[in-house]
Amino acid sequence: MTNVTVQYFAVLREQAGRSEERVATDAATAAALYAQLQTRHGLRLARTQLRVAINGEFADWDAPLAEGARVVFIPPVAGG
Amino acid sequence: MRAFQFSDVPLAAGPLIASLADPAAGGFASFEGWVRDHNDGRAVRSLEYEAYAELAVKEGERIVAEAIARFGVRRARCVHRVGALALGEIAVWVGVSAPHRAEAFAACRYIIDEVKHRVPIWKKEHYASGDSGWVNCERCAADGLHAHEHGGAAPAPARRARGRPVTGRSRPPVLPEAGRDGHARPSARPSHGPRRAHDERAGHQMPYRGGVTLGSRTWRSHAEETELPAPEEATGSRQEARAAGKARQAPRQQDGRGAAEGRAMSKGMDRKKESRKKPARTAAEKRAAKQEKKALRR
Numbered sequence: 217m218t219n220v221t222v223q224y225f226a227v228l229r230e231q232a233g234r235s236e237e238r239v240a241t242d243a244a245t246a247a248a249l250y251a252q253l254q255t256r257h258g259l260r261l262a263r264t265q266l267r268v269a270i271n272g273e274f275a276d277w278d279a280p281l282a283e284g285a286r287v288v289f290i291p292p293v294a295g296g
Numbered sequence: 297m298r299a300f301q302f303s304d305v306p307l308a309a310g311p312l313i314a315s316l317a318d319p320a321a322g323g324f325a326s327f328e329g330w331v332r333d334h335n336d337g338r339a340v341r342s343l344e345y346e347a348y349a350e351l352a353v354k355e356g357e358r359i360v361a362e363a364i365a366r367f368g369v370r371r372a373r374c375v376h377r378v379g380a381l382a383l384g385e386i387a388v389w390v391g392v393s394a395p396h397r398a399e400a401f402a403a404c405r406y407i408i409d410e411v412k413h414r415v416p417i418w419k420k421e422h423y424a425s426g427d428s429g430w431v432n433c434e435r436c437a438a439d440g441l442h443a444h445e446h447g448g449a450a451p452a453p454a455r456r457a458r459g460r461p462v463t464g465r466s467r468p469p470v471l472p473e474a475g476r477d478g479h480a481r482p483s484a485r486p487s488h489g490p491r492r493a494h495d496e497r498a499g500h501q502m503p504y505r506g507g508v509t510l511g512s513r514t515w516r517s518h519a520e521e522t523e524l525p526a527p528e529e530a531t532g533s534r535q536e537a538r539a540a541g542k543a544r545q546a547p548r549q550q551d552g553r554g555a556a557e558g559r560a561m562s563k564g565m566d567r568k569k570e571s572r573k574k575p576a577r578t579a580a581e582k583r584a585a586k587q588e589k590k591a592l593r594r
Contacts, residue, residue: 226346226418227433272350288348292432295376295417296329296388296408
């Protein structure tokens, strides 16, 4: 199991009902982690609608999850 | 002063402009995004911005650095609001000082376009009807698992869906730099096709397609240079885009011959292209093309 911290923003924060959580997961990648959390929290955005950041930088969905990683799923942005 | 930063208090342009003063700058351009009272046919009462600040500041600073490097401007910065905003407030401020106006305008536009599409900032609209929604996200969610790609693998369609309301907030006029679809970055339409006019909801995933023309070069974003596969388009609009691109550049390439001559020439080129290979165009397209030409003459 890998322990990671997941942060939620905007619409995902509202859907997950929290802005941050510690997760112990057997997911090997960010993509697999999102699939698990999507089920657990009933997140309604498909993964293809999101980007992912790991430790404060954009990352690939298939990047391996390291112990202690900070993971953020990024909904479609709307600045400006 | 950071090149990109957030503010949770109202912005005042004066001090921001002063911070970009530079003895080598002969011009300054700025863009202010204001909170407006409607969007997508709904009356808006107020807005709320939320950001993933750690990454947003990094990405925002990258964008400003790109603009400085690409356009050779002296100074540039962008400040974005977070928190609750009232109608009329400045939501985002971009300013650029440069030796000449062309670089200032181009860099300013580049920064705001890239910020809107790359920086993790989210906007929640509170409507007069009492409900609220996250811009670009609610319809995605409503679509359920109707998955679509926003990224570089997106398919070609270059045309905004006709006859459908556009979901986005800002619909720019036709600008030569950005093309008919403005910042909508039409080539990156999500994979379920051109009929779904939700370019805005795609948000951050849309590679910059417009480019900014400065001198005889068209600058394109990193995202486009490295990721965009330049897909074939079934609608024939690439030919149009090419023709428009040449028409755009022609007057500048004619330097020394006078602008009038350059214009005449670009018009001639347009006519040739049209007679040779353009398919029949709809009234809406013709109108847009006319506007584009008008913009060029200014």
